[in-house]
Amino acid sequence: DAGVTQSPTHLIKTRGQQVTLRCSPKSGHDTVSWYQQALGQGPQFIFQYYEEEERQRGNFPDRFSGHQFPNYSSELNVNALLLGDSALYLCASSRGGVDYGYTFGSGTRLTVV
């Protein structure tokens, strides 16, 4: 049973560029949440997708956007990258309406230079 899969595992981008991160949820899960974890900090909630819609959003600028596909996979897009966007981006999946803890992926390490 595959868990949450994220790609790529690492990438390096230049300031001002755009990046797309991808997440495939655990089998049977239909809800995807994205978190940003800066070095030495706890994860910060970016947004959550369920039924192909953004259902919740944290305190992140509009440069951060996302999408969920009919197969429940999701993308996180970040435009006009800043040095401060360097972080580990974590995807977590769950089942909507069911109170189970998240299953997290291993994350994508983004470095902006």
Added chain:
Amino acid sequence: KQEVTQIPAALSVPEGENLVLNCSFTDSAIYNLQWFRQDPGKGLTSLLLIQSSQREQTSGRLNASLDKSSGRSTLYIAASQPGDSATYLCAVRRITTSGTYKYIFGTGTRLKVLA
């Protein structure tokens, strides 16, 4: 605004010791609390989930307690081993005014168990 604090920020203990990690939160109106483990550069692994109506949960050498009224949770690790070395994060989950839920994480405790 919910804030989650974890003390200590870092801890180093000899193998075999029993230890306690602390998590405190400012708003007692939580839905549940979850403890996670994170290895360096990796994602989060769920350890224990405590519902707001529960007082504790146990899994092997781990025991987590929850005192909602005082805004505290502890993670007890018995007979620590070098393989327990990791960062331990607690997260509280609350219901927002819109009826949705969100997790708020602490900054974690970095544990090192010395052989």
